[in-house]
Every structure is written in structure tokens, then in C-alpha cells.
Amino acid sequence: MNQTQQVITRITSKYGKNRSALISVLQDVHAAYNYLPEGSLDIVSAQLAVPLSTVYGVATFFKAFSFAPRGRHVATLCTGTACHVRGASTLLVEAETRLGISPGETTADQRFTLETVNCLGCCAVGPLLVLDGKYHGQMTAQRIAGVLEGG
Amino acid sequence: MSKKAYSSIEDFEKSAAGLLERRRSTRDRPSIIVAGGTCGMARGAGNIAEAFRQQIARRKLARKVLFRETGCHGFCQAEPLVVIDPEGILYCGVGPDDVTEILDETVENKRIIDRLVFKNSHDGRSFPLEREVPFYRRQQRQILSQNRLVDPRSIEDYVAIGGYGALARALQRDPKHVIAEVKAAGLRGRGGAGFLTGKKWEFCRDATGGPKYVICNADEGDPGAYMDRSVLEGNPHSVLEGMLIGAYAMGAQEGVVYIRMEYPLAIQNVGIALEQARELGFIGRNVLGTGFDFDLSITRGAGAFVCGEETALIASVEGRRGMPRTRPPYPAHSGLWGQPTNINNVETWANVPIIIRHGADRYAEVGTQTSKGTKIFSLVGKINNTGLVEIPMGTTLREIVEDIGGGIPDGKEFKAVQTGGPSGGCIPAGHLDLHVDYEGLAEAGSMMGSGGMIVMDENTCMVDVAHYFLSFTQGESCGKCTPCRIGTRQMAQILARIKRGEGTPEDLSKLEELAETIKETSLCGLGHTAPNPVLTTLRYFRDEYEAHIYEKRCPALSCVDLIFFEITYECVGCGICIPACTTGAITGEHKRVHAIDQEKCLRCGTCFDVCPPKVAAVVKGSPAKVAVS
Numbered sequence A: 001m002n003q004t005q006q007v008i009t010r011i012t013s014k015y016g017k018n019r020s021a022l023i024s025v026l027q028d029v030h031a032a033y034n035y036l037p038e039g040s041l042d043i044v045s046a047q048l049a050v051p052l053s054t055v056y057g058v059a060t061f062f063k064a065f066s067f068a069p070r071g072r073h074v075a076t077l078c079t080g081t082a083c084h085v086r087g088a089s090t091l092l093v094e095a096e097t098r099l100g101i102s103p104g105e106t107t108a109d110q111r112f113t114l115e116t117v118n119c120l121g122c123c124a125v126g127p128l129l130v131l132d133g134k135y136h137g138q139m140t141a142q143r144i145a146g147v148l149e150g151g
Numbered sequence B: 001m002s003k004k005a006y007s008s009i010e011d012f013e014k015s016a017a018g019l020l021e022r023r024r025s026t027r028d029r030p031s032i033i034v035a036g037g038t039c040g041m042a043r044g045a046g047n048i049a050e051a052f053r054q055q056i057a058r059r060k061l062a063r064k065v066l067f068r069e070t071g072c073h074g075f076c077q078a079e080p081l082v083v084i085d086p087e088g089i090l091y092c093g094v095g096p097d098d099v100t101e102i103l104d105e106t107v108e109n110k111r112i113i114d115r116l117v118f119k120n121s122h123d124g125r126s127f128p129l130e131r132e133v134p135f136y137r138r139q140q141r142q143i144l145s146q147n148r149l150v151d152p153r154s155i156e157d158y159v160a161i162g163g164y165g166a167l168a169r170a171l172q173r174d175p176k177h178v179i180a181e182v183k184a185a186g187l188r189g190r191g192g193a194g195f196l197t198g199k200k201w202e203f204c205r206d207a208t209g210g211p212k213y214v215i216c217n218a219d220e221g222d223p224g225a226y227m228d229r230s231v232l233e234g235n236p237h238s239v240l241e242g243m244l245i246g247a248y249a250m251g252a253q254e255g256v257v258y259i260r261m262e263y264p265l266a267i268q269n270v271g272i273a274l275e276q277a278r279e280l281g282f283i284g285r286n287v288l289g290t291g292f293d294f295d296l297s298i299t300r301g302a303g304a305f306v307c308g309e310e311t312a313l314i315a316s317v318e319g320r321r322g323m324p325r326t327r328p329p330y331p332a333h334s335g336l337w338g339q340p341t342n343i344n345n346v347e348t349w350a351n352v353p354i355i356i357r358h359g360a361d362r363y364a365e366v367g368t369q370t371s372k373g374t375k376i377f378s379l380v381g382k383i384n385n386t387g388l389v390e391i392p393m394g395t396t397l398r399e400i401v402e403d404i405g406g407g408i409p410d411g412k413e414f415k416a417v418q419t420g421g422p423s424g425g426c427i428p429a430g431h432l433d434l435h436v437d438y439e440g441l442a443e444a445g446s447m448m449g450s451g452g453m454i455v456m457d458e459n460t461c462m463v464d465v466a467h468y469f470l471s472f473t474q475g476e477s478c479g480k481c482t483p484c485r486i487g488t489r490q491m492a493q494i495l496a497r498i499k500r501g502e503g504t505p506e507d508l509s510k511l512e513e514l515a516e517t518i519k520e521t522s523l524c525g526l527g528h529t530a531p532n533p534v535l536t537t538l539r540y541f542r543d544e545y546e547a548h549i550y551e552k553r554c555p556a557l558s559c560v561d562l563i564f565f566e567i568t569y570e571c572v573g574c575g576i577c578i579p580a581c582t583t584g585a586i587t588g589e590h591k592r593v594h595a596i597d598q599e600k601c602l603r604c605g606t607c608f609d610v611c612p613p614k615v616a617a618v619v620k621g622s623p624a625k626v627a628v629s
């Protein structure tokens, strides 16, 4: 058994091998690797006895799943309504320009992944940028570069 | 530390009476409460709680002073918050350095630290007591007020404020009576459509087949609404208790709490609460020795807005793509695994113990003819007091925005309030006296939704808001039905065109036509309501659309393709804007008036923001001078 197989076996045995566990299993595999590595879907499909097409269908449906490795740092910009009316769209352009990538993408040097999220419930400090789980409120176009430098 | 499960209702009630008594007997003792929750944590509440713990230990105050770290209190604007009981003193914007002073001055010597007291932004009046702060004073916090009383990770805290007492009471009654009580209370669903909860429960109870299921919908997809998160993080047992009562009334044996993955703290606290409730015998086989069996688990969402729709949610709990299906059959007849299922929103469930505890009559005293009880709104956007607001149904928008919210920051003009999220609409200043309930909001062309209330000022462009929501729904459309998949894309494209100044006069009628088609023919609520943000903005702010189309002008000075920035002769040549500009569009010598190269300018507004307010040499205007490259 290769290493990926071992990791996935550990996960599937936690949930019981039935199809209702599919999303939870994919979430845990994703958490273990920070993405869904090549071949992992085949293993999940075999272990849960769910057709590969179904596994693929589920994995592509939900935003939580990425098929490409993510960067060492994840910068998440809130584009919820409250942050939007406080200028999040300008910040997004700024972050895209600085990093040279669009949301969902990772820089070539694997340093940053840029993501957007719809409201983290911290609207009081919006617009909000989260870098590796740390919240940076009242974000401005000028401050973005400084915050990203910290990553 | 494993505890013994309560073997009977009497066993539980005896122990609960002890905990209640202990609370009562320590009521006059000084206690310090730090408001945590995701929003508090984001502002450093964790460090403050830690500082208090250390100092209390160092000063050996543990017997004299009670300390509690709770969930969110809802006054998010003023966080980090510290409350000192029994007086109910509220301190805002507290930092770790203030902890020593709070202990010395306020806890030991009963003196108020003026610097930390809440002050009105418009007249500077200060309010040392929590209950007098205008933000709280006009609210009626049946649900949210519990957050400050309990440590969400302690089931004893919840029992000590009467928690699980409603369950014990319900278990001693006929399930049909429990349903009758919820029906008589007039509780309507807080997750969107406002269906009568008791009636839905009755459908599920009467449905044949089984096992039956209950589900708590904590997908909270409306971007800008976070009351469900606050309740789950701050008082998870109240939701579990509601679900237990519902399950007993409907004869369900299994339940699922479906929480969106963006809420890690809520997932964690509900997980802890589940374990504790299981340990004490509220969940599991033979609940409180009554013969009622009930098990409950958590499912994490995976980032899809449409999974808030009940049939899509059920599909994803079953491990399938989260696509809605046509109804009927409704989940009450065929839900999870094809069995009768009742699904309610977090806030709906949290109302249930209150109804059982106080009785339907008292519950129904609050609210309007058709909408009973309170509703929590998240008041966000361009508003002074951002936070969670719990008010009786029927409160006017004006009271919410002006009295509770404290008006619009920076002396700006109120323009609209958006309610109902991507399914709702924008309500203009002329409707501020509208009484907020299910019917009132619907008449104004919007809806209750989950309770997001986003305030917009003169700088918010209504075409941009419509475009924002249509891009949102287009991105979240699951793609199963054509009107929603393609129609929302067409609408978003037209709106983007108008924003760029490329709209044509026919675009408005095209938008209206598409809106009608999508509303009529979509498969689920996402599509049915997706056009609402466009329809309400067209209804109330048509002139803004027309300015974009006919004059290529954005009256709110917001759409980047239609505005320009310019430096006036007020410029003192300080040079601060030159390095701030990402594209190097600004040039000028020291102490000489600077200039912006319109070809290079991205209209990001950074120069406008960095120009010292005393100078204010950068001005905005519309229409644009040249097109953005």
C-alpha cells in the first residue's frame, strides 16, 4: 500500500465505508494534503465503492475542493456584501495585481494562494483580509502589500 | 472527567435546581465577562481573556471574582468587550494593557474608567452601563441575551440559566401538545420563507414511514448575515435543546446539524456541546429515562451557497452533489434517505425552548399580527454601530438604522438598506418607516431572508449592488435548470455592461423581461428570487441606471469605468500619494501641484485616501475623462 492509500484508509475507516461519508472523506483528504492529490479520487472511489464519476462529480461541485496544490500561505479576501460596500472589490483588484493571480490560483513560486469568501461574520471590521487564519480588518489598498509581505 | 447521565427527569431537575441556586447565591459577586466569538477573537479578545485569567490566578481572586469567556454579545463595533457584573458596566475597545486597571479600579474599587466607556459618535454622550447603551436599549434580546450568561463550552452554565428545563417539560407532555404549543406561538421559520413552524412539524409528525429525521440548517449563506454563527458559537445548547424538543414532538430519532465550513468555531463548539449533552443523557438512548431515543451528528458544508436550500442540503448530507430537486414531495414526506424529515433554521430552533419555557401566549405577545416573537438582524455596511440586533417583529427600519445603528458614519447620506441577501432587495430612504416583518418586507419588494441588513450610503452605487448580487447568484447557481444557469449570466452581463457605461436603453426592458422569466421558471428558490436585487433597484433607483446609460455617469462615484480622480490646486506637493500609487500614475515635484496621468490611473482611490484630510486635494468626478485601459 502506498502512502496516499494508507492515509485514505485511515480516513475511510473513521467514517465507515458507505457513500454518505463521501464528502466528509474528501474534506479530510483535502485537509491532510491541502488539496486532492492525483490518484486520491480513485482510491476513495474504490474504498467507498462509489463510481469514480460520482466522486469526481462531488469533488468538482463544491468550492472546498482544489485539484492543484495550494501555496504556503493562503490569503483570503472577504467579498461578502458588507465588505463589498466598504470597497472589497478594489482590494481584490489590488491583491490580484500584487500577486499576479486570480482568486483560486496559486503563485508560480507556491508562496501564495488567493481566495475569496462570502462573509466571515466580522463585518464590523470590514473590509477583511485573512492571511493564514489571522484576521486583518479595516483593510485598505495601501496596507495589502504590507500584510502580504508578512506572509 | 466523565459525568453520570441523568437517569430520570426528577434526577435532572434536582441537579438543575442546585445549579440554579448556586447561580443565584453568587449573583452579587463581582464577575468579569469577556465576549469572544469569531469577531471578538479577530480583534484580540483571546489575549484579554488570557490576561484576566493570569491576573486572577496571580492575585488569588478565584474565590472572590467570577470570570467567564462567552460567545459574541452582538455589539461587534465596540469589540473587544468586557462586562463587569453585578453592575453591568460595559467597556469597549479593551486592550490587554487595560486589564490591570479594570481589576484595580472597577472590580476592587468600584470606579468607572471613563476612557473605556461607550460614547455616542455624534454627541459624545457616554454610557457606562450596558443596559443604557442606545445600541442595546431598544432591543429585546430573548435569544442573544443568553450569550452573555453562558460559557458555550459549559453545559452546567446552560443548565444554570434554566437550560434543558424546556426539554424536561416537553418530555412530560403529549407530543401533539408540544406541536400545538409551537403552532399557537405563531413561530415562523427564520431561515427564509417564514413558513409556520408548528404546521411543518405537524406534517412531519403525520407523515407515514420512518425513521424520521430533524435537521438544523446552519449553512447561513447570505453574505453579510451571521446571527446563526453567533448563536451556535455562543449558545449551542439552546439549538440542541430546540432540536430535541422538535424530535420528541415529531417522533424523530436522528438529527443532523449542517454547518458551513467557514465557521470553524461554531463547528467546534457544537461538537463540544454534543459530547456534553450525550454524557449527561440528553442525547442518546432513553433520554432522561423517558424511553425517547435520539442521536445527533454534525455535517460540515463544503462551500456551496445552494446547499442552504433544503433539498440540496439533504442531497449533500447523503454524500451527493448539492443540487436541489423539485418539490413536492416536501422533505416532511420524503427527505433524508427518502424518509420524513423536518428542517429548520438555527434561529428557529433556538426559539423553541423559549416557547416551551414561557408558553405560547407569552411568546405571542411580542411581534405583529402575522409575525410573532423577535428576529435577529445583522446590521452591517455603512452604519455606525455594526452588530447583531434582536428586535420585536414590527420595529421600524428607522428605529433600527437611526436609534440602534446610530446612523451613517462620516456624516454621509443614507441611501438604502438591503435585506434578504441575494434573494432580497434594496429599500430606499422613503420607506424607512416600514414595519419590519415578513409581510412588510415583501410588500416593499424585498424579503426577510435570514436577516442580513446591509446599510448603504450615497457612495454605494445601486447598479453595482445589483451586479454584485447577480454575479453572486450566477456563480452559485448549481446549473441544473436553464433559466437560472443561463438567465442569471445574461442579467449579470447586462449589468456589467451598464456599469462600464456601455448600456443601451433597451437593456432595462431586457433586464425586466429576463427577471420575469427566471422568477417564473426556475427550479428552486435560488432562481425564483435571484432577480429581486435587480427588480427593487430598478423600482426605486431607476434614475441611477439611466444616468449610467444615457450620461455615462455614476452618481455614486463608484463604478471605476465612469469616474476619474484629479488633483486640484489645493495640492501642497507633499508627495505622499506618489509612492502610494501602484501604477505610478502620479507625478509632480516637491511643493508643486501634482498630476494624475488618466491613462495609467486604475481609479483605485488610494490617492484620495492618503491625501491628508487638511489638504483634501484629490477629487472624484463622473463621467470619466478617458476610458480605463
Ligand SMILES: Cc1cc2nc3c(=O)[nH]c(=O)nc-3n(C[C@H](O)[C@H](O)[C@H](O)COP(=O)(O)O)c2cc1C
Binding pocket: B188, B189, B190, B191, B192, B193, B194, B195, B197, B217, B218, B219, B220, B221, B222, B305, B306, B307, B308, B309, B310, B311, B343, B344, B345, B346, B348, B349, B450, B524, B525, B526
Ligand atoms: C438558495 C437558497 C439558500 C438558502 N439558504 C439558507 C440558509 O443558509 N439557511 C437557512 O436556514 N435556510 C436557507 N434557505 C431556506 C431553506 O430552504 C429552508 O426553507 C429553511 O432552512 C427552513 O427552515 P425554517 O422554516 O426554520 O426557516 C435557503 C433557500 C434557498 C432557496
Ligand code: FES
Binding pocket: A078, A079, A080, A081, A082, A083, A084, A118, A119, A120, A121, A122, A123, A124, A126, A127, A128, B223, B224, B225
Ligand atoms: S461581509 Fe465580510 S465579514 Fe461579513
